[in-house]
Amino acid sequence: MTDWLGQDAWEAVALSLRVSIWATLCSLPLGIFVAYALARWRFPGRQILNGLVHLPLILPPVVTGYLLLLTFGRRGPVGAFLESSFGIVLAFRWTGAALAAAIMAFPLMVRAIRLAIEAVDPRLEQAAGTLGASPLVVFVTVTLPLILPGVLTGTILAFAKAMGEFGATITFVSNIPGETQTVPSAIYAFLQVPGGEETAFRLVIVSVVLAMGALLLSEMVSRAVARRISGA
Template sequence: MSDWLSPDEWRALALSLRVSFWAMLVSLPFGILVAYALARWRFPGRQLLNGLVHLPLILPPVVTGYLLLITFGRRGLVGQWLDDWFGIVLAFRWTGAALAAGIMAFPLMVRAIRLAIEAVDPRLEQAAATLGASRPWVFLTVTLPMILPGVVAGAILAFAKAMGEFGATITFVSNIPGQTQTLPSAIYSYLQVPGGEANAARLVWVAIAVAMAALLLSEWVGRAVARRIGGG
């Protein structure tokens, strides 16, 4: 297969995997927290939080990318602060691609985890609390083991979504070969040049294979974890 893809295409694939992995890993704790808050807590602004979480699914991806650019760009409100105080630059970097991909995939992650939490009987958590367990301990020992299949499914779905992210990413970090060019960006580049359709089609099949593998892995891991929890 090494002869099937060019070095640039391998770099685009490797960067996509890297970006998707970090987008999933960094957003996972926030996804669990937000999903738990939406499923269990009642507080002012809850519906607003729910709307903000799902907003990337509704907005055109290029709008999300533009908002990231004016917020986390080197002259943005947050971006300038990160650059001045910590030397962190996200715009036109692979880390910015991970941020964009993570934001676009976040709603799918939160929804999968939230559904898992809502399926847990709150009386089980209340029973543990009456025995003197703190809320964090109840979550770690009671809730988390039962929602683990949903957490795994949400994480892998977010990874698959991040792999296919294009609009927000190219708006925020551009399409720089070897630096920010992910698999979708490489496909787009091939489609802009005469005779590039064959190369684009090859990468399309790679993208389909990776996405299907992620979905199948999500199903398999989710079922395996559920069986283990049920058997335990």
């Protein structure tokens, strides 16, 4: 298998999986919270929050990456604070690639979870509240089980999006082999050198297989959870 793709290309695949998994898992709690806030709460600035969540879908990815560099770079306000206080450096590190992937995938996650929450009858939550359950208990025992298919769908869609992220990632963390070179960056790099087209095409095949596998897994898991919830 190493001969078929090459050591550098397999490192890019492994790094992409690492970045995507961390990006998805770390953003999931915030994604659920934001989706619930947008679906159930009415507060000043709600539309602004909704716009900020979906902004990465509208902006060119390079712009998002540049904004990340200005904010989380070593000279940026957040990046300088993280480095001086905790020794954390995000720019030109794989952790920065995970941050960029999480931000680009966040809108898809929030959208899927929000639609699932809006499909739940609020009267079910209100009924649990009248029995004395706290809002957190109501969410954990009533809302979360009902929206679980949507949460799983949003999680896997976000993972697939993170796997394919390129523009924001290469702008924020560059294309360093073994450190920040994910599959899309590796494909781009191989296409720039003579004779690299074959390896690039093989990486494309790997990308398609991983993306299709994620989508099929999303469908299978969502249907299984939905059947279990309905008692079928």
